[in-house]
């Protein structure tokens with residue numbers, strides 16, 4: 001009579017989480033073979049079966065014994081915690097069988113009974129951290145060369161996988177988790193959420209939510225599973241959540257959706273999809289998955305905060321636009337302290353950068369070791385209060401920031417020009433842009449020092465990239481003053497706020513509109529004591545057009561909140577890389593302002609461009 005091998009995964013260890021089929025299989029078996037601890041865990045389910053139990057590193061003898069017993073005609077349960085096919089006994093038993101020339105047709109019967117693996121059980125205790133692409137990596141190098149393991153860690157980190165680390169540390173294997181953290185910090189923010197779960201669903205269960213920078217300050221042992229979030233993972237109310245991307249297409253705080261069910265799978269609703277982007281590598285348009293991420297994945301527009309390139313920018317911020325906007329604000333504040341100024345952003349950027357370069361202790365202790373005597377390294381909330389200098393041998397970085405003398409003020413003093421020239425030096429550069437600011441690019445290890453100096457000289461500085469810019473006319477050299485306060489307030493509230501794509505707002509002080517507010521994404525023109533509003537200019541290409549005048553006579557006290565609402569809608573509902581005019585055309589109505597189709601002009605073939 002042929003025997004049978006039952007390769008059973010009994011899950012995390014609590015009886016509620018053992019599957020019905022696993023219980024049945026244990027009951028119907030003649031022999032139970034397992035590691036001592038596992039046999040003890042399922043002992044209440046045993047009904048007199050013969051027990052073969054061994055210690056650690058005895059897996060091969062257990063597998064050989066199991067095959068031998070099955071060949072004698074017995075039903076043999078080989079038990080593993082979690083899932084038998086995930087670092088369990090299933091693969092080994094098959095290997096032993098194959099060595100003996102086993103075939104499914106002629107050999108003993110084999111049934112594999114799935115169980116809940118640690119990545120799932122631990123994730124359920126942490127919230128929903130494995131909602132997106134994830135992988136498991138065992139840090140045990142008893143059977144796998146360490147070079148292979150760390151190579152997989154690096155690949156997973158680079159590819160922005162959520163990572164579940166199994167076997168992170170044991171009594172003798174203590175360096176592996178340290179090396180792993182160091183590698184991850186080269187690709188991920190130190191603030192990346194990390195969950196540590198020990199003995200999930202067992203008596204001594206412990207759950208710790210921490211960060212990548214601080215994970216080693218907590219106990220990690222044989223029974224711990226470490227779950228590392230991806231660049232979009234955030235913490236909310238003690239839970240670790242990895243968004244899948246629904247917010248790209250849906251309004252999550254409303255039952256009403258802008259896209260009807262039949263529209264949701266259309267190409268135009270998925271501008272990031274492969275078919276939309278055939279000329280570019282896969283993933284090209286995937287930057288900034290949620291607005292919560294700490295960095296952009298490598299690819300177009302990557303900010304290179306993490307030392308993967310030769311330049312970085314002040315990170316695109318979330319300026320005061322979101323004040324009073326409670327949508328997702330709890331999520332943001334729970335993730336990290338909001339960075340509201342370029343100075344803070346620059347400090348944060350360099351802090352991350354330094355710790356991405358394999359510093360020995362990626363926490364504030366390392367900063368302490370580097371800081372000048374007497375200077376604090378962190379404020380009360382743990383944010384870096386001092387920016388460490390670049391380390392010897394580190395790659396020099398380009399600091400990039402937008403600089404202007406003011407919103408209405410277009411004049412730079414000789415002292416300001418001198419300061420700019422001194423900061424740029426021989427190696428830096430200044431680029432004059434059509435947006436009423438200059439971009440300063442300068443190699444430096446001290447971006448906060450550069451920013452401080454610019455601010456002290458009276459410059460306005462702000463992030464560059466896919467953010468809001470607010471520009472204005474010069475209000476006839478400051479003579480037509482009525483609209484200036486509104487331009488200033490818009491700048492204060494919106495400039496630098498992160499957007500799906502760069503968004504330009506322009507304010508002109510009279511109906512002459514000589515600074516062409518109607519040629520921007522959003523333009524407002526002060527006329528007869530009120531504002532006219534223009535939306536959705538397309539400034540380039542053969543089908544370029546001015547913005548549509550969507551309203552006249554908006555009361556001054558309403559203009560700022562109106563623009564804020566429009567910008568907020570674009571931020572929340574715009575697709576990544578979708579320009580404002582396209583967004584306006586797609587959604588057709590923003591804040592009650594209707595889009596009208598622009599007549600298509602017949603154009604001659606252009607000499608260059610489109």
Ligand code: SF4
Nearest residue numbers: 473475476509510514
């Ligand atoms: S738009 Fe009007 S207020 Fe502004 S600079 Fe031109 S003329 Fe002066």
